[in-house]
Amino acid sequence: MMTTINAFLAAKGIYLLTLILLSLGAAGIIVCNNYMKKLICMNVMQVAVIFFFLCFGQKTGGTIPVALSEVVKASEYINPLPHGLMLTAIVVSLGTTGVGLSLLFRITEKYGTIEEDDLIRRENKTKTGEKE
Amino acid sequence: MTFITAIEYRPLLAVMVSLIASGLIYVLGEHIRPNAREAITLIASALKIIIVYSMIPYVLEGTEIHLELFSIVKGVSFAFNVDPAGMVFACVASTLWILTSVYSIGYMRGHGEQNQTGYYAAFAMCLSAATGICFAANLITFFIFYEVLTVATYPLVAHYRDKEGTISGRKYLAYTLISGQIFFAAIVIVYAVSGTMEFTPGGFLTEEMLPMPWALIVFFMMVGAGMVKAGVMPLHSWLPAAMVAPTPVSALLHAVAVVKAGAFCTLRVVLYVFGPTLAKSCHGADILAWMAVFTILVSSLIALKKTNLKARLAFSTVGQLSYIVLGICILTPFSTAGALYHIVAHAFMKITLFMAAGAIFVTTHKKDIREMLGLGKRMPVTMACFTLASFGIAGFPFFAGFVSKANIIFGAVAMGKPFFVATLIVSALLALAYLMPVVLIAFKKEVENPDFAARGEASLCMLVPLVITAIISIILGIAPNIGLHLFDFSIMAGNSIFTPLM
Amino acid sequence: MTLILEAILLLGLIGITVAIIFGKDLMTSVVIYCAFSFITMFLYIVMGAPDVAFTEAVIGVISTVFFIIILRSVNRKTK
Amino acid sequence: MKENIPVLIILLPLCSALLCLLLTGLHKRLGRALVVLATAGSLVLSVIQLRTVITEGTIHYAVGGYEPPFGIELVIDSLNALIIVMISIIGFLTVLFAENFGDDRPVVKGSANAILALLITGLLGMTSTGDMFNLYVFLEITSLSAYCLIAMGGSKGVVSAYRYMLVGTIAATFYLLGIGILYSATGTLNMGDLSAILNKGGYDDVMLVSMSFLIAAFGIKMALFPFHGWQPSAYTHAEPGTRPLITGVMGKIPALAMFRYFYCIYGTDYIYVKYLLILLGVFSVFGMLYGSLMAMGQSDIRKILAYSSVAQIGYISLGFAIGTPVALAGSFLHMIGHAFMKGGLFFCTGAIRFKYGTVNIDDFGRIYKKMPLTCGLLVVAALSMIGIPPTAGFFSKWYLALGAAGRHEWIYIAVLVISSLLNAVYFFKVIEKVFIQQDKGLDDKWSKGELELPLTIILPVVVCFIAILGIGIFNVKLFDILMLTLEGVGL
């Protein structure tokens, strides 16, 4: 029983869950009406793709990639490459979040709302008096 | 210095002269006096005449003047090639440019027109493009100049910047750009199937390259561009609409460059790309000939009904241009020579008519034929020239029109097409029917029109070119070969195409 | 065994995401998102990526603070 | 030093951006001067690099001295080198041009220049890198700076930037997903190595799945038809000084990256290639028609140009969909030509806005009398967009059509023709307004000096004018350079 579950998870299960998380994030960006939520969903999506990378970096029986002795065997350590890549990805996501939040603030300041439908209504109202 | 003296560079020089003039006029035009600006035009046109004429002896000898500059697209160079057919058109265009320029100066000043700088610049650009069309050695070079001509004519058509001008400008663009783009697609197909684009007398396409339905489609895709510019029905309607432009522009459109470029395009496509054999076997030439016949008859009938003088002349042009197309499509050496010579003949005759119409408009502000009663009293010289040119259009013997029409008729007879012969004769009568009333009204003796009591011709600038063209059109009728050997060129072109097939 | 733990944590994350999407109060969403970060960090450790987890821990805090700063000027309620 | 040119080209704008704020703090104009110098230096180096590549062949630069696939590698072939020159030129011109716009506080000026330089860095990096993940990092640099520059264009710009950011992040995530799949199947991140492994065979499914994500990702970034939603408003409201770079170049580089994946990495041997090509072809065809049709209905010149970009990107991806070397060369010629056309048109728009403060074409009546130079460029660029010879646009269209004819894709030729006619409709509308409509009598906001505009605006305008005609007339030279790379690529 346990081994079947394990095998299923290893082959498909974890990937499936990660991808569902990713699609939830993407869907959140599309269906949410609130810009703040869209931003949070964007973060969720990025986290999901980080999981995706880390998933196939795992190694059964491997330890964390800090060398314990001078002589190392590759099979003893978890693959460090996805970790390196994902560190970069996390940093990028923080940067994007920061920019997104400041944009969000400007939107609130100008339109007084961060709901998409309200915003579109107000945008249309001010079409004529636009100042670039 | 070899650049100036070497014979190969002459076609390039001929193109560049007016191109540089155009640039100079556009850049300097607003900053220098009008006299200086027009001097540029005149100097350039004189230079162009010299350059073009200087090539005549070489072409007569049969020397190939061939210039390959650089590859314009991969595998095809930007090349000029001076052959008799191109020479005919080039001579006409360059000769008429200087006359039109002189006339324009008189007309524009007499009329106090706006935007003269743009006008002269665009005019020079058109001539550049027309010369390029004459001397282009391959389809892509040809197409480049063809499109430049399209774009450069647009500001001329929309010259008055008013609603009417805008609309006719749009109409012009719609017709020419659409046909131009289709032409482009056809060139691509031709290049893809044949791997060459050099104009060859007798054509380079064969039936193996383009099987039957494709051949006909591509034929009309290519000829369509020529048909639009040459105003073959049903693609003619931009031409009468373009009448809103000033008269020198009409002269340019109808006589010097634009519609002739269309006719020339048809010539190149039918005889130099497809060749008589393929054009015949795919039935393209036949269909086109019948369309030309239809155009000749219908446009003459329409012209009968028009009371605006310029509109009447415009429909006359539509009909006359179809003579050229018909001559090409009969596919005999005689008719081809006749068609080419008709480019010359029609140019001189029609430009006389237009210049006369313009002179009348500038001096008396009359456009409608019915108001011209007794005009002959006031402007006898103008009206005399008008009369001469009318005879020419109708194809009277000893006028330029006769020579070309006779040749086309010979060709039609040789091919055994009695209906074409009949058409040509009927249309000559119709031409008389729509042009003679103008003459008759103008010279009607019994009526005294108070408007035209005093004698008063247009300014000399306008009158002189008018008289010159009228005289030339008679001279060309009596001695077709005089001076420039244009008739010889036409015959040479016809022979070069058909001799290999004999 | 780790895989099952991962699966459970991932399911938790999915639940949180659904809660964020359908929540009515932005403050709640942001606070839940903080929890999301925390679970994520835990998950990274389970996956054997302590460096990433460390980073996520720090970033989780910082981005939550950013969110809350912005939230003060935004209407908390949402449809 | 010569071997370090590829990395120096990227480093110069980067370092100038990093130091820009500090120097702006010391003196107001110092930071900007540095950015101008750095972009100029990068331009010079890129030309040198192009010459080197043509004579000596592809450059491989292993950053850090680690041989690929272990380290990051920069690969400069003739195609890249050419595109890098293009980016450097437009980047340099835009840096000059941007001087005239935006407010004058040192914080704003300094950061804006820094961000512009970073955008150039990102674009250069995306072009030259040979590593999948490195491409992602550069993609993010490009996108983040673009978000910011778009957001600077006023309150509508902020909203457009926010929407672009959400969509752009989806694209970046999809890109990560795509390369994640590739990495998981092959274990490498280096493009050359990846290509070698994939072409051993047996990776058809991997290629299909990853390519669908990559098409979506790059499609969003380059505003390919069904993914173009963010583009019109973003291009419209971007900061006016930097718009030429954003509109002219930013959409092209993802297209180049897509080409890399499609042809250089995946090759054309796997079984799904023809479906993907058809998919791409459908996208391009609809994009060309849709973009042109939408542009016809607009009266704001920025919107017209933005929608026309949707159509023009269609031309580029059409070349990819045809896939023969000639068509690909046509695509890249169009990429280079269009950068100058669209950049040039936005230089014109910016100049008119600078002088008269309007972007509505109904106000453009007869401005050709007051700004002959700008209007000259406007006309030439518009003709080039339509594809009238001898401008650049005609020749790229020629190669595209030739490629299509070579593969008997007649429908693509028909669409090319229709699309150029639609282009003609709205560009002649603009030309008509400029030349024919009555003068609105707007007041001139800049009437100092003899010239019609400040020198920093005139220079870009003149360069674009020359470039459009030059690329047109001497297209065979570019074609030959492109063919050095494209010869064996494609169908």
Place this chain on the structure above:
Amino acid sequence: MTIIMLIVVITVPFIAFDVLPAIGDPESPPNSHVSDYYIEHAIDECNSPNMVTAVIVDYRAFDTMFETTVMFLAGISVVLIMANKPRRRIPSPGDFKRTRNTGGTPIYQTINKDVMISTIEPLILIYAMYVLFHGEVSLGGGFQAGALIGMTYLLDVMAVKRDKPIMNLTKFMSAAIAGLGPFIYALTGIICFIGGGLYLQYNKLPFNIHEAELHSIGITAVEIGVTIGVAGTIITILNALRERISFDDDND
């Protein structure tokens, strides 16, 4: 509905095609092709037992440089976006005002300043230094250290009244400093040119010591750059946000 559709669209390809390796398989391509090289050579080539550090600041140092640049870019983006002078708001709904006065005790009053400033902050800073300088042997590295320093600043701002933190940096200054970090990084790479190396080739640094030591020096220099960049950026973003929004409610 959209949610379900998206889930289906994204997940189906993975179920339909068997493209991903099994998790935890040591022989799978991602775990064997390139990464084995990193694991086996990290110590002797880079002198860095922490393989992740070796990967990010040595093998793939170019990536990390631009990652730091992204942080800097985010910082100045926020500055730039927030630098626009507030314009008239188009609508004036009451809700905007209402939400600002959410009430409650200001944060700085709930925190024991003495403990905060004299105990916690120094501890965090020391830990940050540890993380920074021992990034190559243990967990962490420049990025984490920078983030920790940024957090210290954050705590400091929270603890004392606004406008009076210990290091009172303007957003302009902090952004300029944030730019210095990546610049140090880039400069480290450029110095390698002098020794005749390629960009970021640490063993060609122009110092006359053992190669492995050179790698340590290079890594440390780079980590310092990353730290400065990240710390500067976080401070910049905080400052920029703070300038426009009342961080505490002390103006009431």
